[in-house]
Amino acid sequence: MSCEPSSPGHPANLHADRRTKSHAAFARAQSLIPGGVNSPARAFGAVGGEPVFFREATAQWLTDIDSNRYLDYIGSWGPMILGHRHPAVVAAIETALAHGTSYGAPTEAETELAEMIVAAVPSIEKVRMVSSGTEATMSGVRLARGFTGREKIIKFAGNYHGHADSLLVSAGSSAATLGVPNSPGVTAGTAQDTLVLPYNSVEALHDAFARYGDALAAVLLEPVVGNMGLVVPSDAFLKAVRELTHHHGTVLMFDEVMTGFRLAYGGAQERLGITPDLTTLGKIVGGGLPLGAYGGRADIMNHVLPAGKVFQAGTLSGNPLAVAAGMATLTQLREHPPYPHLEAIGARLEAGCRTSAAAHGVPVWIARCGSMMTVFFQGGPEPVPVIDWDTAALSDAAKYATFFWGMLDRGHYMPCSQYEALFLSAAHTEADIESTLAAVEEVFAGMAR
Numbered sequence: 001m002s003c004e005p006s007s008p009g010h011p012a013n014l015h016a017d018r019r020t021k022s023h024a025a026f027a028r029a030q031s032l033i034p035g036g037v038n039s040p041a042r043a044f045g046a047v048g049g050e051p052v053f054f055r056e057a058t059a060q061w062l063t064d065i066d067s068n069r070y071l072d073y074i075g076s077w078g079p080m081i082l083g084h085r086h087p088a089v090v091a092a093i094e095t096a097l098a099h100g101t102s103y104g105a106p107t108e109a110e111t112e113l114a115e116m117i118v119a120a121v122p123s124i125e126k127v128r129m130v131s132s133g134t135e136a137t138m139s140g141v142r143l144a145r146g147f148t149g150r151e152k153i154i155k156f157a158g159n160y161h162g163h164a165d166s167l168l169v170s171a172g173s174s175a176a177t178l179g180v181p182n183s184p185g186v187t188a189g190t191a192q193d194t195l196v197l198p199y200n201s202v203e204a205l206h207d208a209f210a211r212y213g214d215a216l217a218a219v220l221l222e223p224v225v226g227n228m229g230l231v232v233p234s235d236a237f238l239k240a241v242r243e244l245t246h247h248h249g250t251v252l253m254f255d256e257v258m259t260g261f262r263l264a265y266g267g268a269q270e271r272l273g274i275t276p277d278l279t280t281l282g283k284i285v286g287g288g289l290p291l292g293a294y295g296g297r298a299d300i301m302n303h304v305l306p307a308g309k310v311f312q313a314g315t316l317s318g319n320p321l322a323v324a325a326g327m328a329t330l331t332q333l334r335e336h337p338p339y340p341h342l343e344a345i346g347a348r349l350e351a352g353c354r355t356s357a358a359a360h361g362v363p364v365w366i367a368r369c370g371s372m373m374t375v376f377f378q379g380g381p382e383p384v385p386v387i388d389w390d391t392a393a394l395s396d397a398a399k400y401a402t403f404f405w406g407m408l409d410r411g412h413y414m415p416c417s418q419y420e421a422l423f424l425s426a427a428h429t430e431a432d433i434e435s436t437l438a439a440v441e442e443v444f445a446g447m448a449r
């Protein structure tokens with residue numbers, strides 16, 4: 001990782017003259033906002049340059065403040081599965097806006113969105129709305145502890161569940177990218193009840209349950225990981241997770257903040273055929289506005305205040321604009337499922353990247369699940385399967401940076417870290433993918449030299 005200013009030879013400086021307004025905006029932001037950004041994932045620290053500042057977005061396109069256009073492959077890190085400013089979502093927000101922006105009191109729309117979530121997600125019988133994925137997962141962990149009366153939880157290295165203290169242990173996403181998987185400020189007391197295991201290790205799971213068994217409140221995981229780059233679970237791992245948690249009365253909690261409504265309408269759990277006890281949602285469920293949710297078995301959810309005694313609250317929880325955007329997005333996904341299209345363009349993108357990498361001898365491991373994908377740049381000629389954080393961390397971040405800047409300069413906005421997945425939207429066309437693959441071909445050819 002490098003936070004050093006770019007050197008003249010760094011790929012970040014290719015065509016920097018096209019982003020002079022972004023450069024000035026970043027300088028101004030840095031004087032007022034720590035690091036110049038309101039979330040580190042967007043800071044470009046891992047690719048050694050300065051972030052692009054945006055003016056607007058439409059469908060699959062982003063426009064920066066220097067008027068450069070980019071095909072968008074992050075979709076606000078996941079929420080924009082329909083593309084930006086989908087007319088149905090805009091109309092729903094405008095209608096809600098005409099009535100009021102926040103009441104701090106219940107609305108019927110919240111119940112309607114709850115009905116849609118319960119109908120969509122196999123494990124969810126009751127659901128509580130919050131304002132972000134972090135809040136959802138933090139609240140879910142508290143609930144699992146309150147429900148079981150136990151304190152310890154298991155998470156997996158490289159999985160990221162937002163920035164609640166007890167989950168900032170061996171965390172992925174920008175925590176891993178920027179070198180602080182265990183953040184200063186998280187006390188040893190908080191972290192000691194979080195056990196960290198390697199993802200996909202059935203053996204480690206059995207060992208942990210043999211040792212801590214009935215003291216485990218929850219096992220929390222991304223059922224398909226997006227936050228150390230894309231990593232898929234093995235069938236054996238998922239089976240072991242479900243069987244062991246069931247046997248020990250431990251709550252199995254899926255963090256579907258990224259995968260919910262994306263890998264299928266019912267999320268990764270529908271796609272993989274595994275039903276957890278609790279599920280956390282964010283991103284798509286809010287249609288691009290701040291909304292998260294956690295839900296699951298009714299007997300567990302009934303422990304949340306005021307039905308039960310586990311405290312969780314929020315002034316803007318179930319905010320009417322966010323609920324309207326979420327309902328409009330879910331309605332589109334249900335009535336006009338984009339999943340076959342996303343699968344088709346995802347498969348084409350993956351195949352094209354493989355072809356170019358092989359043609360130019362660029363060693364990569366490519367992982368994809370539906371509309372999420374990562375190209376891991378590797379050191380040696382033999383591909384090393386990326387199955388967990390240790391194998392993801394073998395990636396060559398400098399090569400990823402070269403790829404990232406090469407794509408950006410050709411008008412393709414990719415994740416600014418090796419350890420984030422890219423996201424496709426329903427708005428991406430087959431022609432967009434071909435244009436992206438033409439850029440990939442050029443960039444890989446350059447990397448081979």
Ligand code: HOZ
Nearest residue numbers: 039040041042077173227
């Ligand atoms: N959860 C997003 C992808 N890892 C990052 C969002 C952020 O931290 O800004």
